[in-house]
Amino acid sequence: MLTNRIATFFSGLLLTALTALPFGALAAEDALQPEDDHGGTAREIVGKLEMLHYNKLKVGDEMSADLWDEYIDTLDPTRSYFLASDIAEFRQWRDKLDDQLRAGQVTAGFNIYNRYRLRMSDRLENILSQLEKGLPKFDFTRDENLLLDREDSAWPASISEADELWRKRLKSSVLNLRLTGKTDEEIQDLLTRRYQGQVKRIGQQNSDDVFELYMNSLTRLYDPHSNYLSPRSLENFNMSMSLSLEGIGAVLQMEDEYTKVARLVAGGPADRNGKVKPNDKIVAVGQDKEGEMVDVVGWRLDDVVDLIRGSAGTYVRLETIPAGGDGSHRTVLIKRSKVKLEDQAAKKATFEFSDGDQTFKIGVINLPTFYIDFEAYRRRDPNYKSTTRDVARLLNELKEEGVDGIILDLRNNGGGSLQEATMLTDLFIDQGPVVQIRHANEQISRHNRSRSRAMYRGPLMVLINRLSASASEIFAGAIQDYNRGLVVGNQSFGKGTVQTMAPLKEGQLKITQSKFYRVSGDSTQHAGVTPDIPMPQLIDAESVGESAYDSALPWDRIHAVPHAKYFNLKDLLPDLISKHTQRTAVDPDFVFLREHFRLDSERADRKFVSLNEMAREQEREDLNQQMLVLENRRRIAKGLEPYENFEAYEKSESEDTTAIGGPVEIKLESDPILNEAGYIMADFIGLSEKIAKTPPQVANF
Incomplete structure (x- = not known):
């Protein structure tokens, strides 16, 4: 149960005086x-x-x-x-x-x-x-x-x-x-x-x-990740693991009587659609573009999943209550498709940023998940697809394009293959440990190591957010511990445990048996990875993340292991943070993001909801007006035409985005966080003369 569980209710049950029968309908x-x-x-x-x-x-x-x-x-x-x-x-x-x-x-x-x-x-x-x-x-x-x-x-x-x-x-x-x-x-x-x-x-x-x-x-x-799977649940679990995902690409869970979006599958239809977010509640599901909406409040989770799942190319409509909104409903049209490996594959783009004195070409690699085609790998296909192989290819292409620095974007990356997280780290550091794993028997494994010389040795940044978890945290933590590059964004999810399946006579038990630790000795569990330079919070850490669970295993430390320290980033951070703070204090997008999150937080902290219709309508009107003022202030500051009214703003936000056909392109104009990360990287490169040019030295403990 979540520590901050907000009670949500069956929409309308009335208790009249009980009859002489103690429990009514069921005998x-x-x-x-x-x-x-x-x-x-x-x-x-x-x-x-x-x-x-x-x-x-x-x-x-x-x-x-x-x-x-x-x-x-x-x-x-x-x-x-x-x-x-x-x-x-x-x-x-x-x-x-x-x-x-x-x-x-x-x-x-x-x-x-x-x-x-x-x-x-x-x-x-x-x-x-x-x-x-x-x-x-x-x-x-x-x-x-x-x-x-x-x-x-x-x-x-x-x-x-x-x-x-x-x-x-x-x-x-x-x-x-x-x-x-x-x-x-x-x-x-x-x-x-x-x-x-x-x-x-x-x-x-x-x-x-x-x-x-x-x-x-x-x-x-x-702990929240251990659970018993009955024979029926185990059959559904095995089916979901063995078959190609066909549907909208969302992980759902129950919260009270509602089906809630826990996370989106990277590269899936819902992720590309952009209108469904974590913590949104699904209240109704409709088939095709005009089918009847079926109310699903109080339904079993597997029944809701069955209703949403469908053949690739067909449409499904979700009526949701957006997280942090005013309680009003939104209908989202999504075109179902298979979540293909190529849709989750790493992709790149280049952009130019200036630190005020020089202009630098920055390469961006977006990595939605840590993937590997296990089937092709097992049959020894020399062209098997994996995170590390794809990123290595993109690094070579970016070096040929003459980039001055690289941003590795791990936002919303929920993890994946530990092997790939280790091998990806190997592209950026020389030989050395990447992660420590402590098992239930107290033994500590340090076999996950970088074994080759770094492929890329230039300026590096890792971009994370609250939905960066597991393998993402291992990679970001290693880059931070080695002082190999900057970590920018938000505190990560904090999923630092490993589960295995234990067979039972009836069903199976998914059980937590190990815990991840960074080479510094810090656990990635519960606390996650703290960025060197924080960005505005867009996801409520109180309700999303490992720390939101009552029974989450705690953060702790074990002994650090010897590892290299590449650059003296500590001396650079004050200047980088100062420049970042000055820019974002007046940047229209960042002002909007901070104010938007403040409004969402205020609504999430409410203890009561009014049952007066006029008061509720006024609350909605006030919220809509506040959102319109924020958006128009942003647009005017950016030289854009303001919206005439909230309806025009709402219409622009709900335009059909159901098109499919591959990964979403990396775009700066709709991504202020990535845009600011580019300026931080430009500052980082511009200040690079302050970075010690000596070879990396093993840290003393």
């Missing part, structure tokens, strides 16, 4: 029961976690309490289904779950889930009975608020208290839909179909679903 005989193999699998999972996981935690009384908390919070993160009396009843198991799991008993997990399932079913049936009579009449002129984050709220103590919570939730749902322009009849129809679908999916749940949910509440206590 006792509908309760789900453990399968015969679940007990043995639970014992296996406990044993492998204790024996193999890097964290070396024991399943005891303290973990029993943590598991109890995690499981209940996973089921009901908004504290809206269970009553306080339910929680009081469940406390009988709070310190006993560890003993039960060791004994192969999972009935407590099923009992808690069945209560949740019955409570949820009752909510759905009650709201459907209300909707049969028409949409409830709410007073949208009344000044009242809905608490957004109920993570620390008390559980409803009574039916009347729960009634009031659900009344506000339904009112908020109806208001949200009214603000999208829907009529009462359309809202009633949409909500009816939404909850009918959810009732159907409740009935389709089986015992394996419950067991997987319970076991993953346990694995998350070890």
Whole structure:
């Protein structure tokens, strides 16, 4: 569970007074029961976690309490289904779950889930009975608020208290839909179909679903990247790993009742489209350009994925709630395609930048991921495609073009092959260690080394952001530790762990067994790589990144290993930072980026949302006006024609960008971060006479 989880809700469930039946729609005989193999699998999972996981935690009384908390919070993160009396009843198991799991008993997990399932079913049936009579009449002129984050709220103590919570939730749902322009009849129809679908999916749940949910509440206590895959989930996982990706190229996850975009696959349709961003919530999916939009709030994740996935060349429409927006919806048209290796391949461009005295030609290499064609590599194809081979070719081309320096752009690069990260580093440094790996048994491996003389020895910059992770962090960290080049951008993701698959009799366990460390001894875990020169923050580090997870393994250090120090960059940084600060303080694009992020942060920090329609409309109008003022201020400063109104600005932002046909070109005019990185590189080269020209020396520790 995220530390800063913002509670998002089923759009409109109403709790009326419970009837004499304690749990409404589902009868006792509908309760789900453990399968015969679940007990043995639970014992296996406990044993492998204790024996193999890097964290070396024991399943005891303290973990029993943590598991109890995690499981209940996973089921009901908004504290809206269970009553306080339910929680009081469940406390009988709070310190006993560890003993039960060791004994192969999972009935407590099923009992808690069945209560949740019955409570949820009752909510759905009650709201459907209300909707049969028409949409409830709410007073949208009344000044009242809905608490957004109920993570620390008390559980409803009574039916009347729960009634009031659900009344506000339904009112908020109806208001949200009214603000999208829907009529009462359309809202009633949409909500009816939404909850009918959810009732159907409740009935389709089986015992394996419950067991997987319970076991993953346990694995998350070890770290967020360890999880149990049931036979069904394992089949889907293997299919996604073995088949060509066909769809939109997005990694999705559940957050409360919403499907959320976790990250975009580099070079995929959604990435090239540019209108879908991490943390956007998907509320509806439509097929083709005109197909009916199907509401997916409350759907299972795999069902949403099935709806989005489709044949290459077809279209899908996503109705999203953009992250950091005002809650309004946006519909994005995306043309599905296969995510091809060539779409993720490194590409280059050259640009000219001046430091005020001289003009320099700067080469830019964009690297979306660390890739290798393993199949071609295994069959010893001499022309197999890989990151290192492609970058080496591009380096030769850039040297022939006479570039004065090179920027390696790793923004949004989520990682990939460790072998490629090591070999890529080998292109820029002489022989030496690249990364240390400490395993669960405390042994440290230092076999990942640069083994050749550097291919490129000129000025180098690595550009990173919050979505640069794993292999990207290994490469950037090595370049920084060797003082080989500048690291510019934002603090990286902080994914510094390695997972392996452990077979079980039923399913498999993905388990964290190792941790990455830089040659300096610093872990890349949790803290990531801190840039030498920071750029404006565009992605909220509170909600995106390893540090956003409660159970993320901590940052720590081990012994450094001897490594070279190439340049005395420390003495250059004050001048470089000063020039960068002076430029960006008045640069129209950077002023816009900083103010835009400030507005997003203010909205993300809200504790309540108004249920007064006029107040909400005014909030939207104020936000739209603020965005228009920011954009027009930017445009005027750049000599561009300002927009007449927000509608004109919005239209320009939503123009169709569904064309496919290869990687996006590297363009400076739409990328102020890269543009500024070019000026920093020009300053870096211009100040190069201050860099010691002596050969690299091994650092002393």
